[in-house]
Amino acid sequence: MSPRAAKTQAKPLRAGIYDRVSSDRRGDARSVAEQQAGNRAATDANGWDVALTAADNDVSASRFANGKARPGWESIVAAIEADQIDVLVLWEPSRGSRELVAWATLIATCRSRGVMIHVTSHHRTYDPTVPRDWRSLAEDGVDSGYESEKASERIKRSMAANAIAGRPHGRVPFGFERVYDPATKALIAQRAHPDQAPVVLEIFRRINAGEPIVAVTRTLNAAGAVSTTEGTPWARENVRRIALSPLYIAKRRAGGELLDGNWPALVDEATFWAVTRRLNDPIRKTTRPGRARWLLSYLARCGVCGATLAGIPAKRGRPASYRCGGGTVHVSIGQQVLDDHVVVNLVAKLADPGYCAEILAAADPVGLGAQGEVEALEAQLEEFRDLAGQGELTAISLARVEAGLLPRLAAAQARAAAAAVPAALIGLLDLEGGAAEVLLRFQEMPLPARREAIRAVMTVKVNRAANRGDNRGVDTSRIEIGKAQRP
Ligand SMILES: [Zn+2]
Structure with missing residues (x-):
């Protein structure tokens, strides 16, 4: 018998009720009083004891409202962690938290503590230890996370009016310095920083010339270039962020638009956009999700006739496979077996510093x-x-x-x-985290880019199984990985 079942029989479950309304959704949100009534009725109808009630009003739970206190929410989380409640009662998932990570953490906490989540507007009690319930809750978090992004967009649009004035604000961006009136302390101008601006120019020049970010970063550090954080070497993310920032063509992004700033440009627009195009890998743009799902179709080849292999979807209990796309089916192999084998080999290669150096040297x-x-x-x-x-x-x-x-x-x-350097490989070379990081980055890449990466590194050939019965087996010895021909 599970601990919760034991608890259920012993006495009524203890409910923690949480109510909230955030100000940025006043139009469609129920008031706290309405939520309270609904939540209370649900608790009564289920025969739960109210162990705790908490509420926050006019405080956004989203990650765009950083730093605001949510005392009610915090007391609920503390009660869950202290095993003081068995059921968390919410009006809707987004009342819990519209921050995706916080929501996921909450579900995980509830699961590990055996705490159920009752969503009053769904008329449902979810048990996060049940995979189906867990998934529903997790998906709700994703949806409300999206809502929050939209709300943030609206806020940004209203900020756009401010930005139109074109005044610099926030931190002084790398490459610039600000001049203030000595008497009034008012900002007079933002202008090129004598030491930093040349570094910005160098970054754009090198990337525009086709140098991968990893190589640019290395060059900057080798040259001891002044960096974004004094005393620390350049990191690839910083180089990339600078290369994509319109601040250097005297523009600022606001609500999805580019607005003119009143400071000088450090880089000409043609260079800036060429660099943006280069970094926003075109492979990514042509992705049509759901279209291609085969990592190796028309890429791996038949060891007998040399034709490319075609993907054969799973059918009647038979797992998906690849087979010779020539006239005769010479070879056939399980999709998972071949995909996994190729990915493992690719990751091992790209995690090898010697191999990375070879590719970069070729560039x-x-x-x-x-x-x-x-x-x-x-x-x-x-x-x-x-x-x-x-x-x-x-x-x-x-x-x-x-x-x-x-x-x-x-x-x-x-x-x-x-x-x-093939575009698809640029993000996979010379990673500090070794094979694990290569694998992670590779898996995050859209399918066409993953295929490009494989194509750039290796050839894949599938030979005939020694034993005819083993065509779909796990025997990987008949897979032949070769070295890709450099164009
Ligand atoms: Zn063949």
Whole structure:
């Protein structure tokens, strides 16, 4: 008999009731009094004893309301942890907490303490130790987390009016310094910092030239460049954040818009947007969730005929598999078996510092320079085509321009391709956390990027099973991992 079942028989369950209304949803939220009545009625109807009631009013539970005290909520959590209640009674999940992490923690705490969660507006009591209930509760947290994001968007929009004035505010961004009136202490201007601004420029220049963030970070540290936090070396996240910040083209993001600031730009817009494009890996943008689910279809090959393998969905109890996509089915192998084997091999390779060094060394400066050249030539070409489109340039002139630019572009593209670090690998190289971090990052990548990464590192071949009966077995010895050909 479970401890809770024992408790149930001994005496009525002890309920902790929590009521709250947050001010940013006044329009559709019930008042505290209404919630209290509903929660109290539910508690009575279930025959629970009220061990504790707590309420917070006008305090947002979301993560966008940091630092505000929630005394009622805290007393409820303390009571759960002290085993003083058996059932937590809420009006709706978002009354509990609209912060996803806090909500997940609460569910986990309730589960470990054997505390049930009654959601009055659902007319339901959930038992977090039951997987189905746990999932419902967790999903509710995700939904209300989304609500909170939307509320935050609304707040940001109203802040936009402030931002339109274009005054710098908040922390002084790296690369700038602020000048104040010595008498009034009023801000006079934000201007380029003599030591930091050159570092910002260097970051943009290098990334624009195709250098991976990890290499840029290393160079900055090797050169002892002044960093965002005095005395500490550059971290990749900081380099990336700077490279994506519109502050350096004198703009600020507000409510999804870019607003002009009244400070000087450190970087020209063409460079800034080229860098943004480069860092927002195009592979990510073409992801259509739910479309492709095969990690290795049309990528792994048949060891007999060399055709690529096709994914065969699970059917009538048979697990999903890959099989030779040529005319004859030479080989067939379980999807999970092949996927797992390939991922393990890939992670081991990418976690090897020697291998990372090899890839980064292949990205020689000439090739990296060529990547920058490609972008520049493409931009020029686009500009001329725009001019022609607007009638500012005749068709003949355009043809002449193209005749000059296209061969240069092709040559630069060839050089860049030979030396570039594949985009899908950039985020996987040289990670401090070793294999575990490589695996984590890899799994977070969208499927097309994961496939790209595999393609860039290895070839996969599946040979015939020695024993015909073992086609779907776990025998991995017939999987042949080879080295990817550098283009
Ligand atoms: Zn075949």
